[in-house]
Amino acid sequence: MGPDGEAGPRSGSTVISIVLPDRTGGPAGPEKAALGPLSGDGVKMFRERADHRWTGTERRPRSAGITVDQLSITGMALVFNPAAFWLRRAIWLAIIVCLLVWLCVQLRLCVLRLTEGGTVRTWSRRTVTDIPLPAVTVCHGNRFKKSVVLRHQPAGAASWPSWHRLGYQTLNWSSFDGLDQFYAEASYGWDDMVLFCIVDGRNCKDIGTFRRVPTLLNGLCTTFNTNATVTRRLTTSQVTLVLEEKEPLGEFEHSGWQVFLHPQDVRYNDVSFLSGLVATVKIYGNRMHQVNVQRAITDELPHGSGDGCNSSADALAGYQRCIAGCLMGAMQQRAAPSGERDQPPCAVPWVARHVYRSEPPSCRTMADLERSSMGTHNGVSEQAFVAWSSRCRCPLPCRMARYRIQSQEKWHIEETSIYLAYPEARGGTHGSLMLWLSEDEEVIVEREAYSANSFISDVGGNLGLMLGGSLLTFVEIVDCVIASCLSRREKRARVKS
Numbered sequence: 001m002g003p004d005g006e007a008g009p010r011s012g013s014t015v016i017s018i019v020l021p022d023r024t025g026g027p028a029g030p031e032k033a034a035l036g037p038l039s040g041d042g043v044k045m046f047r048e049r050a051d052h053r054w055t056g057t058e059r060r061p062r063s064a065g066i067t068v069d070q071l072s073i074t075g076m077a078l079v080f081n082p083a084a085f086w087l088r089r090a091i092w093l094a095i096i097v098c099l100l101v102w103l104c105v106q107l108r109l110c111v112l113r114l115t116e117g118g119t120v121r122t123w124s125r126r127t128v129t130d131i132p133l134p135a136v137t138v139c140h141g142n143r144f145k146k147s148v149v150l151r152h153q154p155a156g157a158a159s160w161p162s163w164h165r166l167g168y169q170t171l172n173w174s175s176f177d178g179l180d181q182f183y184a185e186a187s188y189g190w191d192d193m194v195l196f197c198i199v200d201g202r203n204c205k206d207i208g209t210f211r212r213v214p215t216l217l218n219g220l221c222t223t224f225n226t227n228a229t230v231t232r233r234l235t236t237s238q239v240t241l242v243l244e245e246k247e248p249l250g251e252f253e254h255s256g257w258q259v260f261l262h263p264q265d266v267r268y269n270d271v272s273f274l275s276g277l278v279a280t281v282k283i284y285g286n287r288m289h290q291v292n293v294q295r296a297i298t299d300e301l302p303h304g305s306g307d308g309c310n311s312s313a314d315a316l317a318g319y320q321r322c323i324a325g326c327l328m329g330a331m332q333q334r335a336a337p338s339g340e341r342d343q344p345p346c347a348v349p350w351v352a353r354h355v356y357r358s359e360p361p362s363c364r365t366m367a368d369l370e371r372s373s374m375g376t377h378n379g380v381s382e383q384a385f386v387a388w389s390s391r392c393r394c395p396l397p398c399r400m401a402r403y404r405i406q407s408q409e410k411w412h413i414e415e416t417s418i419y420l421a422y423p424e425a426r427g428g429t430h431g432s433l434m435l436w437l438s439e440d441e442e443v444i445v446e447r448e449a450y451s452a453n454s455f456i457s458d459v460g461g462n463l464g465l466m467l468g469g470s471l472l473t474f475v476e477i478v479d480c481v482i483a484s485c486l487s488r489r490e491k492r493a494r495v496k497s
Helices: 041-057 086-115 144-152 158-169 180-188 270-272 317-335 366-370 382-389 453-469 471-496
Strands: 119-127 135-140 193-197 211-216 220-225 240-243 257-262 277-283 287-299 399-412 429-437 440-448
Touching: 086 453, 135 240, 144 158, 144 180, 158 366, 211 257, 257 399, 257 429, 270 317, 277 287, 277 399, 277 429, 317 382
Parallel strands: 287 429, 287 440
Antiparallel strands: 119 440, 135 220, 135 257, 193 240, 211 220, 240 429, 257 277, 287 399
8 A cells, every 4th residue: 555545566566657648749747647547538649649640641751762652543652651550551452452453354355355356237327308319220021022032043943932941042043143133133122111211200311321231131131320319209209110011922921021220330230130239129011019219328347247348439340340250260160161261252242342352253153152151141040150259359349329129019000090091001011110219318337346446445444443543544654663773773873883
C-alpha cells in the first residue's frame, strides 16, 4: 500500500509506463503518465493517432530514380507511398492486381476477335424519288421461227418436233450460206415480238436504244436501254410491254417469251444469264403479268467473304471478259478432241468475233459446228456452267445493283376486257407485262466483323473501366521504364567514379 492507502507496485514486478503526448505537442504531464488502464482522453488520443496513420499521405524521400507513383492509374500513387498505412496500401494493391488480371482476359478476347476476322452484312432501305429504269431484254421462247426452220429442213422430212429434239442436225446445210445467214433469217427481232412498249406514257423507241444480242440458250434477243427515270405510281405501272406472236403456230407450239431485267451497265448474254446477274420473268401466251420489282445494291469488301471482289471502275466488263475467256478455254480443253484442237474454228453467232484469234468464216457444215462449238450447240445446262466456271478466278464488282422480283400475278386475257377493247386480238397469241418499280431500294453493305477501330475502342473502354487509365497510360509506363533505366545508368556511373 502506498502512503495514501493506495495500492502500489509489488516487489519484483515490472512497471509499464505509457506516456501519451500532449495535444499541443509538449511533454505529457504527471497526470497522464499514471499506471494502469488508459483514461478516456488517452484512448481518444490513441485512436486519433491510428486514424492519422490510415489517412496519412505525407511522402518520404525516395532514393530510386523511377517515379511509379506518378502514373495516372487510380490508386497507384497510394500503393507506392511508404508513408501510407500498410493495410490501406495492401487493399489497394489487391484491387489493382485483380483488375489487371481481368483487363488481361478482356484484352485477350479482343485480340482473338481481331485475328479471327470475318465479315457481317447490314440491310437497310432508302427511298428514291427518281427511280432508275432497268434494262429490258426480250427473247422468244421458241428461239427460232417455225416457218424458217421448216423451209431449211430436207424436203419430205421437215418436222417442228424433230427440231426441238435434235436442233441443227435436222437442217439441210446446203440450203443456206453459212450458219450466220440461217441465224439472221430464223431469229426473232424486236418488231417480231413486241407490239408496243410504253414507259411512263412515252414510247420506248423515243427514249431509248435497242441492241441485238445473239445468244446460245435463248436465240437472238433484243435489249432496250434508257437513261430515263420514273416516279412512284399507285394506280398504273411505270412500264407496259405487250408482246405478239406473228408466226403461225399450232396449239401447244408456243413457248412464250423470256424477259430479263438487269442494270443498264450489265450487257445481257449467256454468261450474265447463267451467272445470276439478271432477273427472269416468263411471259406466257394469252396471259397478263403484273410484276413488282425492287432494286437492290450490294457493297462488298475487296477481301471479304468468298473469293473477294474487284473494286476497279471497269470491274463488271472485266468480269464478263474474264469469265467468257475462261469458259472458252475450259470447253475447248474438255470437249474438243486432241487431234482437232489446233484446227482453226469456224465462227458461231453467239460468240463475239473479238474472242477469236483471227477472223474465221461462218460454219457451213454440221461437223464444223460440232467442232467449233465444242459440243454446246444444243445448249448448256446450269450444272455444266458451274462445273466449267469453278476454276475461273474472276471476281465480281464490289458494288453492284440487281433487280429482284418481289411478287408476280397473272391472269388469262379472257378474264379481262382486252378482247372487248381490241376484238382483232381474238384468235392470236398475245402476252403483256406490267412492271411496277418500287421506290424503296435495298442496300446491303458488307463490313468487317471486328474492325481495328472497334478493337481500339474496346481496349480503351476496358482500360478506362478497369484502371481509370487511357492510351496515354501506356506512354507513361514507357516513360517510367526509360527514366528508370537512365537513373540506374547514372547511379552506376557515380559508383564507378
